[in-house]
Amino acid sequence: MKEQKAIIEQFKTLYGNPTLKTIEALTGIQKTRFFRICHGMEMRLDEFLILKGLIEKKSKIKDHLDEVLDNCRQEMNNFQLKELEIILYRYLQKCIYINDLENSKEEEEVFSA
Amino acid sequence: MHKSLLAVERMVFDSLIKCEKSMHELTRDTSLSSSMLRNILNSLIVKGMIEYKKGIYGPTKMSLNELDKEYDLLEMSQGLARLKWRENDDESFLTLKKIYVDKDDELILKSMMASMDSFVRDIQLRQSQNPKSHKVGERKVIVLGMGQYSRLVDASLKTVS
Numbered sequence: 001m002k003e004q005k006a007i008i009e010q011f012k013t014l015y016g017n018p019t020l021k022t023i024e025a026l027t028g029i030q031k032t033r034f035f036r037i038c039h040g041m042e043m044r045l046d047e048f049l050i051l052k053g054l055i056e057k058k059s060k061i062k063d064h065l066d067e068v069l070d071n072c073r074q075e076m077n078n079f080q081l082k083e084l085e086i087i088l089y090r091y092l093q094k095c096i097y098i099n100d101l102e103n104s105k106e107e108e109e110v111f112s113a
Numbered sequence: 114m115h116k117s118l119l120a121v122e123r124m125v126f127d128s129l130i131k132c133e134k135s136m137h138e139l140t141r142d143t144s145l146s147s148s149m150l151r152n153i154l155n156s157l158i159v160k161g162m163i164e165y166k167k168g169i170y171g172p173t174k175m176s177l178n179e180l181d182k183e184y185d186l187l188e189m190s191q192g193l194a195r196l197k198w199r200e201n202d203d204e205s206f207l208t209l210k211k212i213y214v215d216k217d218d219e220l221i222l223k224s225m226m227a228s229m230d231s232f233v234r235d236i237q238l239r240q241s242q243n244p245k246s247h248k249v250g251e252r253k254v255i256v257l258g259m260g261q262y263s264r265l266v267d268a269s270l271k272t273v274s
Contacts, residue, residue, distance in 0.1 A: 083272075086115050086117065089115050090115065090117065090119060090184070093119055093156075094119060094121075096152075097119075097121060097149055097152060097153070100148065100149065100152055101146060101148060101149045104146070104148035104149075105146075
């Protein structure tokens with residue numbers, strides 16, 4: 001159970017706390033099923049493997065991004081790095097707005113159901 | 114924290130520059146969802162762009178800096194390109210041409226662009242006299258510009274987008 005909780009947390013963190021709808025689209029695991037798993041129902045092996053596969057996939061993207069950022073640190077001067085930081089920050093802000101919006105839509109769906 | 118505005122924040126700011134508003138009026142004027150609007154209003158307050166008094170939001174300043182204008186243009190152009198070329202939106206119009214223009218044609222082109230600019234300014238002036246006549250979310254975005262190819266390429270190398 002401890003491992004199950006850990007893998008779910010890792011998955012959520014790596015995918016930026018996705019909504020249940022997004023999780024369903026990503027994993028193929030039904031929203032209600034995933035909700036129950038998050039609240040203590042035991043996960044099946046196939047579900048565990050799906051999550052593990054997605055975590056590995058995302059980790060690879062993350063590693064690649066880290067590599068690109070390392071290259072940026074080496075190749076760019078301070079001014080260029082500052083510009084990059086601003087662009088990334090602005091994009092991050094947009095993603096936060098969009099994720100919040102999707103989460104609130106989902107909450108509304110749950111409340112109206 | 115960077116204080117530059119995102120296009121979505123800019124739209125809320127534009128709405129408040131027209132006139133101060135309650136949350137409900139802002140939702141109607143911008144067509145943004147109330148949950149997104151709440152987050153944007155918080156961000157604008159933190160950035161010192163707006164203030165909140167007795168249920169009403171209002172701007173603390175009436176204009177934006179040059180950097181904000183540059184980001185606004187960039188995001189609007191990117192939005193237009195996305196709508197037109199990726200999402201095949203029929204309501205959006207966008208054209209990009211790279212052509213050699215001789216002196217005579219350049220004069221004609223500049224004069225046509227100046228009259229287009231003046232036409233748009235006239236509309237803007239009329240609307241500023243009656244700010245409640247339209248919703249900010251229903252405004253049309255017009256991008257008009259021209260520059261020398263090599264100079265634009267040079268400038269583009271200095272920008273990250």
